[in-house]
Amino acid sequence: MKRSEITDHPTVKPYTSPSGGWGSLKSVTEKTLAEGLSVETMQKMVAKQNKADGYMCVSCAWAKPAEPHLAEFCENGAKATAWEITRKRADRDFFARNKVADLRDWTDHELEKQGRLTTPMRYDKGLDQYVPVKWEDAFREIGMELAGLDPKSVVFYASGRAALETSHMWGLLARIYGNNNLPDSSNMCHESTSVGLPKSIGSPVGTVQLDDFDACDMMFFFGQNTGTNSPRLLHQIHDARLRGVPVVTFNPLPERGLMRFKDPQSPREMLSPDEGVKMSSDYFAIRPGGDIAAMAGMAKHVLHLDDAAKAAGSARVLDVDFIAEHGHGFAEFEAWLRAADWADIERISGIARADLERVGAQYARAEAVIGNYGMGLTQHRHGTQNVQMLVNLLLMRGNIGRRGAGISPIRGHSNVQGQRTVGITEKPELAPLDKFKEFYRFEPPREKGMNTVEACRGILDGTVKAFLALGGNFSRAVPETALIEPAWMKLRLSVQIATKLNRNHLLPGDVTFLLPCLGRIEEDTQRSGPQHVSMEDSTACIHGSIGWRKPASPELLSEPKIVAEIAKATVPDRSTVPWDEWVDDYSRIRDALARTYEDFHDFNERFLVPGGFHRDLPACRREWNTETKKANFLVPTGLDVNPDIEVDGKTILNLLTVRSNDQFNTTVYGYDDRLRGIKGTRMVILMNKDDMARMHLANDDRIDLRTHADDGIERRVEDYRVHEFAIPKGAVAGYYPELNPLLPLWHHDEKAHTPAAKSIPVEIIRRA
Missing domain, CATH: 3.40.228.10 (Dimethylsulfoxide Reductase, domain 2)
Known part of the structure; x- marks a missing residue:
């Protein structure tokens, strides 16, 4: 679907109803039916959502109470569930009908709307199509490709949804291979x-x-x-x-x-x-x-x-x-x-x-x-x-x-905090490397790895040769979209582990694999029987998650299984990690976590109890693990958090990117943002009425936006509508990830490298 098909008749008007309420129930029902699901099916599924005997929501990371409400789910959590258990399939026939170049013209929403991936695929450059590949052939070729590359040139990315068990295995794989290049979703948000x-x-x-x-x-x-x-x-x-x-x-x-x-x-x-x-x-x-x-x-x-x-x-x-x-x-x-x-x-x-x-x-x-x-x-x-x-x-x-x-x-993401807890970090000092060495008989790399910004730089300058993604839509989520996308297609190897099709999958490198995995809501049965996984919420509590739905395809493998097979093909005999034993029984991975991290003692006995268990955080009892052994009052360098950005509020405005009510991160469920009164479009810029009057703009006027930066790069998005909204003078707002082309890679937190997406200096250009 082209963008023009969704922006012909948008409306923006004040939304005065409360959040929750009947509007929320109506929206969930609409999304349920759109995914080919019955209301009864959804009722059965969400009844298990965020319950001790059910599955942890695949959307946000908010806490899971020991004594849950009868309905312990929200509007967006229910949408995320419907999106994952959809009856729609992006199967072999879908890829046989569609060229990759043609799919790049589709919107983010239309791509994921095709449904669950069902079959392992390899990109065929001659056909410009994804074609089926046997799992064993995919793993063998991935291993061969990685064997021929400098480990420093390879990135192992993790999105925030992978469970603690999978994340721990992913971090070990990267380090046994030879790097700490483990950027994740945290690099982009917290x-x-x-x-x-x-x-x-x-x-x-x-x-x-x-x-x-x-x-x-x-x-x-x-x-x-x-x-x-x-x-x-x-x-x-x-x-x-x-x-x-x-x-x-x-x-x-x-x-x-x-x-x-x-x-x-x-x-x-x-x-x-x-x-x-x-x-x-x-x-x-x-x-x-x-x-x-x-x-x-x-x-x-x-x-x-x-x-x-x-x-x-x-x-x-x-x-x-x-x-x-x-x-x-x-x-x-x-x-x-x-x-x-x-x-x-x-x-x-x-x-x-x-x-x-x-x-x-x-x-x-x-x-x-x-x-x-x-x-x-x-x-x-x-x-x-x-x-x-x-x-x-x-x-x-x-x-x-x-x-x-x-x-x-x-x-944000449901386990993004937990991934850091179990070793997904580019900073070697934050991972228990000495324990890894002792337990698994390999020498972990001690050199700092790449974070998200540094990985993007490597993709742009060609020093990154391979990118393995454990979920996510990396190229769409990061700054400099217009530069990253063509650079991505120069990678030697791209491996994407995913449940649904997204834009990052349509940027093939020389060798590209699309590997479909089980979703968290699905049954995962291995040699020892049904398996459960775990994750950490925003309040540092660890919870279990039990899959309840039949898998979308018999060809799907679990994330731990996929990671283990890549590891066996890539780093055989380079450690004593018992990959097969861990896949046979995930409780053995949790036993390994328990001996590695003190917070996780008696993991298997505690993680499925109502409310889970809380990590031991010394600051909660007023013990401060800082250099001073005190709680530090740290003096800001000034009152303005963006002191080096020129925003005059006249011709140069401050853009902040936001998410809609019909979205979770880069996943777009639809084109309405009910809670802001926006219907039928995401191509809208919200402005203060005084700024609009000064610039002689009226509602629905068409504009382009250009980043105000003196670095020789033209960053521009085109054909947006402006609309009056209650926003401070000098500021404008619009949707992520569509506006990421305006965000310079260098525009980030000076200490943490978090992209500064809430303060992008832009100029508004009226279209002829």
């Missing part, structure tokens, strides 16, 4: 968390667990669209708001999930004519990149209130005992705060001083506060500093390491 939190509190992940939401008396949300990206979290916010807990949200766009919500499991709310529960007590339309400034304003007022309390001889506002016992660097942070100018704070954040002081006073009265955040904090030039500033704000009143309080990074 790497700023993984780099920032260890410096602040000694933990690479958050400290909040589900029961903390029951005990908190205030919450912050920064740059996280809960209603679309982690809707099951709406239950915790909903319950907190019914208790009267203030929820203060900072986000450039008005997102319905953090404004109004009707619980589909509450008959009273569903039948009520009202607008649902008000989810944010305060909602501030912060300017993109204004988060440090906003947090500085609140923290500055906390200092002011503490000064007044000290002068009056009353109880201190700062948690001085906590700071004295657990804190380091507070004096420097305090001096920086006192020197911060209110005029700069207001200008950069876009929020009035009176509002920041009011919320700061509210924070000063609260006893247990949770700081939630998403990629609105991490995907900036100083995203790491954003994360550390939120930690600073929490530390001022001792809000880490006690019940009802803590730092809560809200992850």
